[in-house]
Amino acid sequence: MDTISSEMELDTVFVTLLLAAVVSSSAPRQYEFVQKTMNCTNAQRYCREKYTDLASIDNSADVTELLKSVPESAGYAVWIGLMNTSRSEWKWSLGDPAFYTDHDSLYRNWASNQTNSGQYYCAYMSQDGLWRDDSCNNQKFFICYNDSSKGFVLVDQWMNWRSAQSFCRANHTELSSVRNQGENQQIQQLLNTGGVTAVWIGLFRDSWEWSDKSNSSFRNWAPNEAQGNEDATVLVKSGSRRGQWEDWPCNSQFTFVCHEDQFILIKQNLSWSEAMVYCRQNHVDLVSVPSPQIEWRVMSVARRASTAAVWMGLHHYCSMNMWLWPRGEVVCYQNWAAGNGTGAHDCCEQRTGAIQSAGDQRWVSLPPALRLNFICTNYEP
Template identity: 75%
Template sequence: MLNTVVLHVFSSSALHQYEFVQMRMNCTDAQRYCRENYSDLASIDNSADVTELLKIMAKSADNAVWIGLMETLRSEWKWSLGDPAFYTAHDLLFRNWASNQPNNGSYYCAYMSQDGLWHDDSCNNQRSFICYNDSSKGFVLVQQSMTWRNAQSFCRANHTDLSSVRSQSENQQIQQLINTGVWIGLFRDSWEWSDKSTSSFRNWFILIKQNLSWSEAMTYCRQNHVDLVSVPSPQIEQRVMNVARRASTAAVWMGLHHYCSMNMWLWLCGEVVCYQNWAAGSGTRAHDCREQRAGAIQSAGDQRWVSLPTTIRLNFICTNSEP
């Protein structure tokens, strides 16, 4: 059983006040306690809320707490830019699906075709994509092909998020930028917040305090989540650092492995390492190919990356990258 983080909404605005309850309960009892004594289990709207919760959790020895995100039997379409303050009730529900779309089968991500109509597709397919930049209040076409999840990470790291489309006018603005199908920020999942918040913000990083080899850690993550975590940007790395600080080992496995025959480092998601943050002497020299090596992030100090034999047993970070 876990400790609980509880949510108390102190005004009618989008602001939250979080309080840390250091009692161990199952999820159902935690929800009941929060509703009886505060408002509900915590809901999370954006990265700033995550930062606030991590500050609260730093006061505890526990590495996991209950929040109000719960899986349901329904699967609904939501926007990656999950802050409810960005939408009105009307424009949150704007859709421009093509005929017979979505089919709501095994496809969980949406793209806009050249004619401005929307289609569902496998999130693992590679497409160009549209970011939204809150500073300029505009849309940005990125003509690199990425999976939906990697496109989301890119937009969050370099702009604000994958684009929402709140009206026919915004749909036309994006259509004028494109000459092929592009990812937009619409995805489908079966999770909802206990307090019925409309936030679709998700932040799936999980520290596993078991000491496993890199291969065992990869197998664990793939069986219980999606994969070992990838770190494509400084912004994602900061979140991983916050999680790694609570580890019980000096370093924490990531989804980074050495392709020895070509002396290349690759993420398990298949991407070549572009952004990197190696400690001195790690990651930059050739290795004896008789010893397989993988990448870990240090759990203390400046938290640089280190190259280690895959047989070393460490804590590790999983991600649930399926939207």
């Protein structure tokens, strides 16, 4: 009877763990509207003192969330954290970092007579599959990416680059990114089948950077914006340009939106259990990483660490040979470094999980007594 009861209890624990694994795959950004009128420098300083920074935006869903935080009394527009710099780099229109893995956002296939700097600011692909830059105001057919079908769509309408971007966002998902040679060949085949000589792709060059150094290259400029010397960005909250962005001189006066990080790097060197106690006393818990979307944000935080690896909430439940998150959720999404996290572990040797702070930032299995920086979460699922 005792054996049966023990097995039933174990089954109950296992079912509970599986149910706990069904959690939200991404933590929403926490936006905070500030009803104070300031120039962009003072707004940035205020956000960094009271929250994390001026608002960063990864995608259209973030625009919608930010607008929810802004009341009608906010005026025409609010500062966000996009600033003009002296550095001009190539970026993808589909700017959400979660869309890319490893370094595939850096894939390029320039023609031999092109350089990575380029003379112009928008990129197109020719029938030979090679990329070239051109004036964004020129008219070309273009390729959209559709997230529902996970495929590419050739649009045989003449548009400039920004109009093509707007069309793709309205009718599909975004102007196409090209993450690897396989995707490059797919698009090249669409051109050759359709008898098209050149198409816009989603690669563009600009000198804008987020205040918090976010990797997002998402842009939502209103027509004819970001073409002058203004150095800061507002998000319009009403009228025909609602949700779109305008560039303004930093000395202009607007209310603004800050964001609060869901993930906090603690630069103290503690053991895994000490780190968990710290996070539960001062925040919510040691961080969990249930999805690539969350991992991108955790990786960005971990890069600022002073130790080679950073504790997450991963721990090995030895009697069932399972990796769990702090509150019993089964680890479904995984990103282990080679030789880590797989196979049976000696139950006499406890193992806990950390994310590397440099390189490809894979997960590593380490003894819990090691003293490392760690990441807490403020997110309550």
